[in-house]
Amino acid sequence: MTTNPLILLLISSLLTSTSTESTKSKSTSIVFTTLGRSRYNFDIFSTPLPLTSPPSSHQLTDGISVNFNGFFLPDSSLLFVSERNSTSNIYVLPSPSSSSSSRRSTLQLLLPSPLLASHLSFRDRPIISGDHLLYVSTHQPSSIPRQSWSAVYSTHLPSSSTLRLTPPGVADFSPSVSPSGLWTAVTSSGSRPWSGEVQDLLTDIYLFKTLDGSSRTFLLHHAAWPSWSDDSTLFFHRRSSDGWWSIYRATLIVPSSSPPSVSSVRRVTPPGFHAFTPAASPASPQTLAVATRRSSSQYRHIELIDLSEDGVAVAYHEVTRLISPYAHHFNPFISPDGSRIGYHRCRGGGDNGESSRILENIKSPNPDDFSLFRIDGSFPSFSPSGDRIAYVGLPGLFVMNSDGSGAPIKVFSGNAFATAWDWKRPGVIYTSYGPEFATESTRVDIISLTLDKDDPSSPPEIKKLTKGGENNAFPSPSPDGKWVVFRSGRDTHKNLYIMDAEQGESAELRRLTEGAWTDTMCNWSPDGEWIAFASDRQNPGSGSFAIYMIHPNGTGLRKVVESGDGGRTNHPWFSPDSKRLVFTSDYAGVSAEPVGNPHHYQPYGDIFTVGIDGSDIRRLTHNSYEDGTPTWAPIFLEPADVAENLGDGERCGFDDCHWLSVDNHQVLSSTTTC
Ligand SMILES: *[C@@H]1O[C@H](CO)[C@@H](O)[C@H](O)[C@H]1NC(C)=O
Numbered sequence: 001m002t003t004n005p006l007i008l009l010l011i012s013s014l015l016t017s018t019s020t021e022s023t024k025s026k027s028t029s030i031v032f033t034t035l036g037r038s039r040y041n042f043d044i045f046s047t048p049l050p051l052t053s054p055p056s057s058h059q060l061t062d063g064i065s066v067n068f069n070g071f072f073l074p075d076s077s078l079l080f081v082s083e084r085n086s087t088s089n090i091y092v093l094p095s096p097s098s099s100s101s102s103r104r105s106t107l108q109l110l111l112p113s114p115l116l117a118s119h120l121s122f123r124d125r126p127i128i129s130g131d132h133l134l135y136v137s138t139h140q141p142s143s144i145p146r147q148s149w150s151a152v153y154s155t156h157l158p159s160s161s162t163l164r165l166t167p168p169g170v171a172d173f174s175p176s177v178s179p180s181g182l183w184t185a186v187t188s189s190g191s192r193p194w195s196g197e198v199q200d201l202l203t204d205i206y207l208f209k210t211l212d213g214s215s216r217t218f219l220l221h222h223a224a225w226p227s228w229s230d231d232s233t234l235f236f237h238r239r240s241s242d243g244w245w246s247i248y249r250a251t252l253i254v255p256s257s258s259p260p261s262v263s264s265v266r267r268v269t270p271p272g273f274h275a276f277t278p279a280a281s282p283a284s285p286q287t288l289a290v291a292t293r294r295s296s297s298q299y300r301h302i303e304l305i306d307l308s309e310d311g312v313a314v315a316y317h318e319v320t321r322l323i324s325p326y327a328h329h330f331n332p333f334i335s336p337d338g339s340r341i342g343y344h345r346c347r348g349g350g351d352n353g354e355s356s357r358i359l360e361n362i363k364s365p366n367p368d369d370f371s372l373f374r375i376d377g378s379f380p381s382f383s384p385s386g387d388r389i390a391y392v393g394l395p396g397l398f399v400m401n402s403d404g405s406g407a408p409i410k411v412f413s414g415n416a417f418a419t420a421w422d423w424k425r426p427g428v429i430y431t432s433y434g435p436e437f438a439t440e441s442t443r444v445d446i447i448s449l450t451l452d453k454d455d456p457s458s459p460p461e462i463k464k465l466t467k468g469g470e471n472n473a474f475p476s477p478s479p480d481g482k483w484v485v486f487r488s489g490r491d492t493h494k495n496l497y498i499m500d501a502e503q504g505e506s507a508e509l510r511r512l513t514e515g516a517w518t519d520t521m522c523n524w525s526p527d528g529e530w531i532a533f534a535s536d537r538q539n540p541g542s543g544s545f546a547i548y549m550i551h552p553n554g555t556g557l558r559k560v561v562e563s564g565d566g567g568r569t570n571h572p573w574f575s576p577d578s579k580r581l582v583f584t585s586d587y588a589g590v591s592a593e594p595v596g597n598p599h600h601y602q603p604y605g606d607i608f609t610v611g612i613d614g615s616d617i618r619r620l621t622h623n624s625y626e627d628g629t630p631t632w633a634p635i636f637l638e639p640a641d642v643a644e645n646l647g648d649g650e651r652c653g654f655d656d657c658h659w660l661s662v663d664n665h666q667v668l669s670s671t672t673t674c
């Protein structure tokens with residue numbers, strides 16, 4: 001590999017340990033789930049303009065990891081975000097002066113600064129303006145629960161000095177610099193905590209001076225994803241009152257001595273299809289690139305719109321449906337000279353020999369204490385010795401060796417959810433069987449599976465531990481192997497119960513919690529002292545969950561953590577030393593506009609840990625995906641990826657945002673539910 005630094009390489013203390021204090025959980029690992037993410041392998045592609053018939057495209061990025069949200073520099077270099085090397089970062093691919101194979105080898109990491117290099121954060125939407133790199137980063141915590149940590153930063157590349165352009169206490173997304181460079185427009189949720197809405201963040205557009213963030217000015221209400229065609233014309237998207245996502249154009253008055261203001265706004269795309277994530281082009285102001293969802297395709301595609309002088313859409317040109325009809329295409333961008341359009345999509349089969357990963361290593365914020373992994377499955381749990389992982393696939397229950405040896409084995413093919421291993425009886429796994437997210441009356445029961453000692457692929461012995469199907473789920477055994485705590489809807493509401501681990505509720509059953517609310521997702525501490533669980537008891541039925549602990553004898557109930565008013569804090573799991581909990585929460589809100597990403601039911605979960613006394617909350621993941629169902633392993637797994645083999649269809653089989661309905665009746669009736 002040749003090294004040919006393009007702009008500036010600041011590689012010092014590259015993501016070395018930032019841990020200062022031992023959590024006394026040394027030599028452990030945390031494994032969690034991200035909906036769909038293990039199946040994405042995005043690359044950035046480009047199509048020459050004007051469009052040929054049919055249009056052509058070629059792949060710009062190198063077929064490694066997930067590459068997205070590109071930006072063309074004037075010399076045709078490509079700036080983009082990549083999740084390679086187990087963390088989100090900004091890279092630059094030099095301009096195509098030579099053959100594509102040597103181009104690929106000159107990919108460079110563009111670290112914002114030595115200081116930022118040591119921080120883990122989500123980095124997004126890079127732009128170069130003059131000598132400055134502008135981008136979104138989540139490395140500074142918000143002081144308000146549920147407020148996004150996303151803010152716009154500017155790094156002066158020659159000196160690497162970095163300035164936060166977003167004021168403290170405010171969250172900004174999707175920056176766009178005006179053609180003159182003077183003004184930057186952002187999508188902003190302001191200083192209010194995120195409301196919990198996922199399909200329409202109800203953001204506004206603000207402007208500030210690109211140089212230093214000064215003269216911050218409100219520009220547009222209920223608007224997002226700004227893109228400039230000239231210094232007085234700004235395109236954006238919003239979900240219109242008729243339910244359709246549409247492109248709008250704002251014409252600005254640009255006084256020389258004060259910030260711009262809006263003189264008029266007009267809707268560019270009509271009802272009847274969704275159009276969003278606009279990319280304007282100063283080189284061809286009469287052309288707009290957008291992503292669309294139309295009833296004629298199941299997929300999100302890139303189109304070009306010809307605009308009249310006064311901003312009316314006069315013609316639409318399909319781009320990607322004619323090239324790769326059966327893939328979702330995201331977030332278009334146009335080169336400064338107007339000669340190319342870029343976008344990202346799933347590349348399908350692994351180029352460059354890269355396999356998919358059953359366990360993807362994620363950079364740990366405390367690498368001396370624990371390694372961190374994303375699993376291609378959900379509800380993972382480790383056997384007591386740590387040598388095996390049980391997890392839920394789609395559908396079914398699988399067991400794999402935690403060193404990645406051999407292939408995962410499907411041990412149960414029903415719709416299982418949640419997994420936990422018995423501490424005393426080797427090869428015994430508890431799970432619940434039936435539909436998830438179901439009402440109290442749904443038939444879900446807890447079963448135990450006993451794996452064959454000698455032949456793990458032979459069918460396990462299955463025993464039903466609950467009988468009545470009253471939504472009995474989330475089993476977690478006591479460390480002495482005698483009991484299983486679980487949640488059940490047998491008495492109208494979902495509360496916690498404890499039953500005999502071997503013979504089930506018919507041998508012994510007692511109630512642990514009681515109230516007209518939901519207690520669920522319970523986990524028994526390895527030292528036997530506590531049961532942690534999620535509950536909405538503060539505001540029953542609101543969807544707002546906090547984490548509580550209670551002694552198995554029913555005493556000592558206390559709240560450990562909540563994510564703020566109306567927040568969701570779920571899926572607690574104890575560390576092997578019983579001193580901390582790992583959990584998923586919307587504590588840090590969303591990190592990017594959800595419409596610019598594939599489907600996530602809740603595009604906001606991140607993984608956190610907390611001391612069992614509620615102190616010292618730490619954020620482990622930074623991304624715009626839905627991270628959930630973490631488990632804490634008793635052993636340390638080397639921080640390296642574990643490969644798996646997937647077919648092409650399985651790699652790109654994720655969905656577009658399910659709320660982008662193209663059925664008009666559904667559009668009109670869908671409001672805030674997700
Ligand atoms: C990935 O990280 C390693 C060391 O941490 C570094 O040597 C390598 O250059 C990085 N690769 C890229 C593409 O940044």
Ligand SMILES: *[C@@H]1O[C@H](CO)[C@@H](O)[C@H](O)[C@H]1NC(C)=O
Binds near residue numbers: 553
């Ligand atoms: C309940 O269990 C806790 C933790 O083991 C213990 O400290 C406490 O004394 C017990 N209380 C009763 C009433 O048994």
